[in-house]
Amino acid sequence: MTFDFDLFVIGAGSGGVRAARISAQHGARVAVAEEYRVGGTCVIRGCVPKKMLVYGAHFAEDLHDAASFGWDIEGARFNWPRLRDLVQKDVSRLEGLYTQGLDNNRVEIFEERATISGPNSVRLASGREISARTILVATGAWPARPDVPGAELGITSNEIFHLETLPRRAIIAGAGYIANEFAGILHAFGVHVTLVTRGDRMLRGYDEEIVDHLVDLTRKKGIDLRFNFPFKSISRTEDGSLVVDGGEQGEFETDLVLWATGRNPNTSGLGLEAAGVALDKDGAVVVDEYNRSSVDSIYAVGDVTNRVQLTPVAIREGHAFADTVFGGLKRTVDYRSIPTAVFASPPISGVGLTETQARKEHGDVVKVYRSDFRPMKNVVSGRQERGLYKMITAGPEETVVGLHLIGPDSSEILQAAAIAVKAGLTKSAFDDTVALHPSMAEELVLLK
Structure with a gap:
């Protein structure tokens, strides 16, 4: 059979865009349908604009602490409309870059909703029917609302x-x-x-x-x-x-x-069940390790599969899909030791097993090392807020199986430290590393 495209991607979020771009680089004829804006939840209404608001929020405490560092800040006030509009301006810039990336790889973009009408066909909102050898569902997830009056x-x-x-x-x-x-x-x-x-x-x-x-x-x-x-x-x-x-x-x-x-997999009204695609109890697309659904020609990546709802995971899944299906390289994603962060105030971050998980999995061979400290900036400003770093080890060699941090810039610090957990390094590897002083990160090599 001949098809209009080798790959048709429904959803131009992080996972879908990566899958489309890499598949095109492998020589596939690719199309993407997106009913809202290219970039998906992360770029348009998720982690990127949220992190910009987090940066803006940091100034509330920074301005308060500025006097302790010699600065006189008078008349400072917050302007929400200004920040809101600046954030949206940058979102539009990023959307343009994502679109440019697809255009540069000759991916055809349909700016309308698409639903699955068969194992090898999709129907656009305009009524056009398009055939594809492979279909990839990358429609993400949607915010949940509780079932309560009002x-x-x-x-x-x-x-x-x-x-x-x-x-x-x-x-x-x-x-x-x-x-x-x-x-x-x-x-x-x-x-x-x-x-x-x-x-x-x-x-x-x-x-x-x-x-x-x-x-x-x-x-x-x-x-x-x-x-x-x-x-x-x-x-x-x-x-x-x-x-x-x-x-x-x-x-x-x-x-x-x-x-x-919470967020629910965004599968409602896509025509998946009519096409024979199996969904789980939460409406997520059930896939194997290679992102293939119960229908051989239909795949899914990202939050719509409800495996790990994180943008970097969706990107890796999209890339692995493209390499497997169009690049001749069978690739899977390793879901162990994924670093995560919550950009709260202060932020927390973690990778690997928690203390509870480690004791359940490894029993009495678990050791926990901690550093409860007051960051230097907080000491100078008079802020009493303290940080806490935890290292979880297991076995006679004290292999590091988990790192968990709370404190300023904890997410930035954890990214590099997560490599050590992924590599299976031991506590002694940290102990043998000279501290970078003065820094908060040095607490990781001084844990007791």
């Missing part, structure tokens, strides 16, 4: 980047990285933040001691953090305020509710 009155992370004005009060519902990050961002911008979760813990999957440290610091900063919060409903008052019914915890009046309660 849920539509809240917004999600999709909309928060476009607020006309900042609210005076905000309730953020969630226990994951999005909830904690925006709690810190909005608080720094002067919003009174209440962070609530139905459960009894934040950031499951991260080291519990590190998370407990973050919870303590979050409360000390003035963020109202509430566990076991039974979100009952939202209603609007005559003056436009919102009232959140928290059951036995009472009613809370606010100006904004942000749902940060």
